[in-house]
Amino acid sequence: MKADTDDGYMKLANTLLDALCSADLNGRQFRLVNAVLRLTYGWKGRKLMPFNRAELSDLTGIGQDEVSRLKKALVACGVLLEDGKEIGINPYVSEWNSPQKRTAKTVQSHRKTVQSHSEDKEKNCAISQEKLCNRTGETVHSDRKTALSSLPNKNNIKTIKDNTSDHASHESGESKIISRPDAAIQSKNGKQWGTQIDLDSAKYIFECVSGRTMDEKEPNWSAWANDLRLMRVEDKRQPEHIAALFNFADKDSFWSTVILSPKALRRNWGKVAAQYNAARHSTKQDNRSMQERVQDTSWADGL
Numbered sequence: 001m002k003a004d005t006d007d008g009y010m011k012l013a014n015t016l017l018d019a020l021c022s023a024d025l026n027g028r029q030f031r032l033v034n035a036v037l038r039l040t041y042g043w044k045g046r047k048l049m050p051f052n053r054a055e056l057s058d059l060t061g062i063g064q065d066e067v068s069r070l071k072k073a074l075v076a077c078g079v080l081l082e083d084g085k086e087i088g089i090n091p092y093v094s095e096w097n098s099p100q101k102r103t104a105k106t107v108q109s110h111r112k113t114v115q116s117h118s119e120d121k122e123k124n125c126a127i128s129q130e131k132l133c134n135r136t137g138e139t140v141h142s143d144r145k146t147a148l149s150s151l152p153n154k155n156n157i158k159t160i161k162d163n164t165s166d167h168a169s170h171e172s173g174e175s176k177i178i179s180r181p182d183a184a185i186q187s188k189n190g191k192q193w194g195t196q197i198d199l200d201s202a203k204y205i206f207e208c209v210s211g212r213t214m215d216e217k218e219p220n221w222s223a224w225a226n227d228l229r230l231m232r233v234e235d236k237r238q239p240e241h242i243a244a245l246f247n248f249a250d251k252d253s254f255w256s257t258v259i260l261s262p263k264a265l266r267r268n269w270g271k272v273a274a275q276y277n278a279a280r281h282s283t284k285q286d287n288r289s290m291q292e293r294v295q296d297t298s299w300a301d302g303l
Contacts, residue, residue, distance in 0.1 A: 010042030015093060023079065024098035031060045032070045033079060033089070040088050048081070048088040073099050187222040194225025197239055201228050202262060204243075208250050209260045219261070227262035235266070245269070248276045 025033065035056050039049045051071065053064040060067070071087060074080040078095040081088050090096065178190030186193030194202070202224035210216060231237045246265055249255035249272050259265050259272065 008042065010037065011045060012037070012041050013091070016089065016091065019093035019096060023096065025079075026099075028060075028062055028066065029070055029074060029079075029099060031062065032056065032067065033074065035059045036080065036087060036089055046088075047091075048083055048086040051082075051085055051087045185222050185225050187226075192220075192222045192226035194222070194229045198225040198228040198232070201225075201239065201242065205246060205262060205265075208246075212256065213260060224262050227266055231262070231266050231269075235269070237269075245272055245276055248272065248279075 020030075020033065023030075023033075036049065038059065039055070040046050053067045056062070056067045056071075057064045062070070071080065071082075075082045075087070077097040077099045078090055078092075079097075079099070081090045177188070180186050180190055180193045182195050183190075183193040184196040184199045199221060202219075202221060205224070206219060228242065231242055232239065242265070246259065249259040249265065252275070255268075255272055255275075258268060265272070
């Protein structure tokens with residue numbers, strides 16, 4: 001594509017062009033300013049144009065939200081003019097300020113923030129050093145500022161941690177293991193456990209479901225026995241009731257694919273029990289005709 005004035009041009013004062021050459025604008029700001037120039041000076045020589053985010057976005061390739069943000073910044077620094085809903089280039093170039101220029105007040109505030117952050121960092125390092133030295137039996141002077149340079153390395157810290165925690169973990173670790181005299185099986189910490197009847201029930205359930213799941217890997221027996229124990233102790237279920245309900249679910253076309261563990265049986269107990277009781281108390285449908293039922297006197301047998 002060859003540029004040609006026959007395709008259109010814009011009349012622009014050299015002073016404005018010189019100001020644009022030296023303006024401290026970033027890439028997106030410069031693109032937006034040029035787009036405003038194109039749609040004002042380059043279109044019937046108008047000085048202002050309606051602010052249209054979509055039009056400026058199409059021309060610059062900048063997102064519409066970003067166009068609004070850039071426009072606001074350029075108006076604030078005097079490069080663009082805003083009159084109601086119209087914008088344009090400010091011809092008074094002496095009023096232009098650099099959007100990238102930070103005031104001395106902002107720089108000074110930033111320096112104070114950095115200094116404060118550095119002081120807090122040194123203070124926190126000194127506190128950390130004092131804690132570490134207290135653990136190793138060493139002393140630390142309060143006027144020590146370069147705490148990071150004298151902190152133990154990773155290997156030393158690991159050694160300190162191991163030395164200080166070995167005795168405590170040896171004593172407290174054993175106390176955390178719960179002893180279960182009645183348990184036929186239990187987890188390492190003793191939190192999950194079951195008696196012999198719970199373990200036997202768990203093994204029976206596994207034998208029934210493993211044929212359907214085609215999974216011969218043994219389950220977590222302590223977890224399975226624990227769920228069965230909770231059904232007995234907390235839910236007040238009798239072992240024979242648990243066995244009866246599981247056998248019903250195991251033969252049901254739907255529940256046999258759902259009840260694959262004691263936990264699943266406990267979670268769905270109410271639904272399975274309701275269906276079990278409905279099937280148990282249902283009566284046989286009498287398909288005889290009305291005449292046959294009227295003529296039937298078997299109800300009087302034995303009277």
